[in-house]
Amino acid sequence: MTVVQKTDGRKLKKTLDSRTLVIIPCYNEEHAIDIVVLKTKHYVDEVLVVDDGSSDDTAKIAKEAGAIVITHETNKGKGNAIKTGFRYALDHGFDYVVTIDGDGQHNPAEIPNLVGNIMNNGHDISLGFRVGQDTEMPKWRKVGKRVLDYATSFGSGGFVTDSQCGFRAFNRKAVEGLTPMLKGNAFSVESEQLIKAHDLGLGFVNTNVTCKYNDLENTSTKNPASHGFSVLSYVIWLVAEKRPLLFIGVPGFVSVIFGIFFGILTMQYYNQTHVFLVPYAILVSIFLIIGALAMFMGLMLNVLHHILKRGSTETC
Numbered sequence: 001m002t003v004v005q006k007t008d009g010r011k012l013k014k015t016l017d018s019r020t021l022v023i024i025p026c027y028n029e030e031h032a033i034d035i036v037v038l039k040t041k042h043y044v045d046e047v048l049v050v051d052d053g054s055s056d057d058t059a060k061i062a063k064e065a066g067a068i069v070i071t072h073e074t075n076k077g078k079g080n081a082i083k084t085g086f087r088y089a090l091d092h093g094f095d096y097v098v099t100i101d102g103d104g105q106h107n108p109a110e111i112p113n114l115v116g117n118i119m120n121n122g123h124d125i126s127l128g129f130r131v132g133q134d135t136e137m138p139k140w141r142k143v144g145k146r147v148l149d150y151a152t153s154f155g156s157g158g159f160v161t162d163s164q165c166g167f168r169a170f171n172r173k174a175v176e177g178l179t180p181m182l183k184g185n186a187f188s189v190e191s192e193q194l195i196k197a198h199d200l201g202l203g204f205v206n207t208n209v210t211c212k213y214n215d216l217e218n219t220s221t222k223n224p225a226s227h228g229f230s231v232l233s234y235v236i237w238l239v240a241e242k243r244p245l246l247f248i249g250v251p252g253f254v255s256v257i258f259g260i261f262f263g264i265l266t267m268q269y270y271n272q273t274h275v276f277l278v279p280y281a282i283l284v285s286i287f288l289i290i291g292a293l294a295m296f297m298g299l300m301l302n303v304l305h306h307i308l309k310r311g312s313t314e315t316c
Contacts, residue, residue: 018095020044020115023085024067024102025078025166030056032104037065040108044098048088050081058102077185078166079192086179090172098169105211106167114169117207124174125197125204128167130211161206163191174202195242244301252294259287 022044026033033049040047049062053075063069070084082099089097096115100106106128117126168190170178177200184192197204266280 018119019046019093020096020098020111021085021089021092021094022047022098022100022108022111023082023089024049024062024100025052025081025085026050026054026058026062026102027052027075027078027081028054028056028058029102030054030058030061033058033067033102034061034065036100036102036104036108037062037067040100040111041066043108043111045094046092048085049102050084052076052078052081078187079182079185079189082189083179083182086175086182089175090179095172096169097172097175099166101166105213107210110167110207110209111169114167114207114209117205118169118171121205122203123205124171124202125193126169126207127162127194127204128165128209128211129162129206130165131162131208163194165209165211166190167209167211168193169207174200177202199242244298247298248301249295249298252291252296252298255287255291255294257291259284259291262287 020043022040024033024036024040024047026049029036037047037049047067049059049067049069051059051062051069051071053072059069059071070088072081072084085099086097096119098111098114100108100111110128114126114128117123174197178193178196181196181200182189182192194204262280263284266277266284269280270276
């Protein structure tokens with residue numbers, strides 16, 4: 001269920017003792033970063049821009065707009081930029097953290113709603129849910145988003161409405177738990193956050209937000225197709241680590257069944273014609289070998305996963 005808490009951003013900032021940091025991961029965003037920073041400053045205590053090895057003037061413009069800037073010497077990926085921001089938030093004692101993209105697609109005026117849903121309603125993470133008539137999302141993006149939503153849901157304990165939205169808020173508990181657990185370096189960070197949050201028992205809520213894509217398509221620094229496939233492949237690997245029997249063992253079992261089926265066909269054909277089909281025999285061997293290895297790997301990873309999980313529980 002989507003819960004939206006309406007809050008006055010300026011009043012929130014002035015009347016509460018808690019401190020809020022906005023993290024803006026950037027790579028070559030000189031065209032929009034000044035506006036994003038200037039708008040965001042109205043709703044939080046501090047704005048941090050993590051310049052992920054940009055070759056343009058992103059860092060310079062962000063500083064001039066009033067942001068604190070941390071610069072990576074090389075492009076390390078969005079996941080790394082988020083982790084840099086999380087570590088900064090923990091080191092400087094912030095109570096709430098908001099992540100927002102630097103290309104201008106998100107509306108900083110909606111930050112109070114995101115933060116309010118964890119500040120006032122007891123949740124740990126508030127996820128921006130891009131919905132409504134003011135949300136400009138091309139149909140091909142909607143299809144790709146839905147695929148990634150379903151993939152992420154396998155590892156996050158339930159259906160996720162918008163797993164790829166980078167506009168979200170965290171309380172300190174969530175930041176402390178997630179920071180050491182995030183391993184991915186690229187755009188898969190949004191899905192990984194949700195999967196790891198489920199492992200940590202963190203609660204999250206959806207908060208309606210708007211976004212714009214018109215006039216932004218030509219500013220993207222990554223091909224959407226390669227972006228989608230890279231995120232999907234990493235999410236599948238994350239889920240396979242958690243459920244190796246389902247994602248490795250079961251496909252291996254299916255492969256063995258196919259191998260047996262083609263093996264029977266090969267033997268029947270040989271009995272009838274006394275001609276041995278070498279291509280079929282090779283196919284049978286491939287199916288059986290790959291299937292057997294996958295089943296063995298799935299079983300071993302499943303056992304290892306439970307051993308590590310039990311060990312971490314006993315340690316805690």
